Amino acid sequence: MSRPKPNETSSGFESPRTDEPLFQPSSEVWYKDGNTILIAGDEGFRVYAGMLSEQSSVFADMLEIPLPAPQATHEGCPLVWISDSAVEMRYLLKSMLDPRYILKINQTLDLPALCSILRLSTKYNVVHIRRRAIEALQHYFPTTLSAYYNARERRRLSSGGVSTYFLLANTCREANANVLLPSILYSCSAQQLDTILDGVPDSHQGRVELSHKNKSAVIQSRHQLAHLARTGTLRWLYSGEGCSDKRCVAIRRRVGARLLEGRSIDGFVNPLSTFNDALVELIDGDCCEACQNAVERCVDNGREEVWKKVPSVFGLGSWDVLVKAYGQE
Numbered sequence: 001m002s003r004p005k006p007n008e009t010s011s012g013f014e015s016p017r018t019d020e021p022l023f024q025p026s027s028e029v030w031y032k033d034g035n036t037i038l039i040a041g042d043e044g045f046r047v048y049a050g051m052l053s054e055q056s057s058v059f060a061d062m063l064e065i066p067l068p069a070p071q072a073t074h075e076g077c078p079l080v081w082i083s084d085s086a087v088e089m090r091y092l093l094k095s096m097l098d099p100r101y102i103l104k105i106n107q108t109l110d111l112p113a114l115c116s117i118l119r120l121s122t123k124y125n126v127v128h129i130r131r132r133a134i135e136a137l138q139h140y141f142p143t144t145l146s147a148y149y150n151a152r153e154r155r156r157l158s159s160g161g162v163s164t165y166f167l168l169a170n171t172c173r174e175a176n177a178n179v180l181l182p183s184i185l186y187s188c189s190a191q192q193l194d195t196i197l198d199g200v201p202d203s204h205q206g207r208v209e210l211s212h213k214n215k216s217a218v219i220q221s222r223h224q225l226a227h228l229a230r231t232g233t234l235r236w237l238y239s240g241e242g243c244s245d246k247r248c249v250a251i252r253r254r255v256g257a258r259l260l261e262g263r264s265i266d267g268f269v270n271p272l273s274t275f276n277d278a279l280v281e282l283i284d285g286d287c288c289e290a291c292q293n294a295v296e297r298c299v300d301n302g303r304e305e306v307w308k309k310v311p312s313v314f315g316l317g318s319w320d321v322l323v324k325a326y327g328q329e
């Protein structure tokens, strides 16, 4: 007996073609007294329709529409096919039905899980879960420079790699989670150019690429970000800030030239870099203290100035507007 192929309906949800489908009861979402079985992929979730409908207008519409007879059932529960993956639906249903799991929707959940919860909570209009997912993701992709810098290690430990950044960028764009987009897109922009253009292999999805809109925004941003590096964080290279002692000028030029070596073919320079190696080289090269301080000040102030402009680089306005809009959701 082979698994029947579901038909996709115009609503995007699926219904069975034959009467007795195969599914594996979920080991995580299977309430014995549940009254409806949702089937995603090969996994069946026995749930309480009323609890889902109460939290989600989309589930309410889907589960209240009478299904055409003869209706497929299992132990008296109607079977409802949905087109999302089993993994993603498992995350959403646990979020909606298990109070212990709801408490876990914070920065301790990894990025792929939060990405799935954001995507499906938006699709099914589960407002309180969407909010929790966005708040949790803000621990990885915050709106201030110091928090973004401090979250580096958290991103590195959680991320499934660059593919997760790309998936997250696409999900946030699709889900209108705009408050997260600037810092996520910035993380995408700082990747190698061929990675941005061609995408990256992913163990679950095959290959992951940025959506057309995201790819276009990221590629266009690199020129602007390099400009911001030249006029902000690295201004000391071009403006003659620091003293005019010949030795200091020579060291500054040498360090500056090295910073610009081996750049990408599109000239990208990461303007939010702390340029620590350059500062160490200035110190090791016996650059005078006034010069070292001037460069350090320039880098610190430049990074703050650049961060303020990151949303507008991606066509998203300003941090203030994004934060205010999110607060009014």
Ligand SMILES: [Zn+2]
Residues within 6 Å of the ligand: 242, 243, 244, 245, 248, 287, 288, 289, 290, 291, 292
């Ligand atoms: Zn000097």
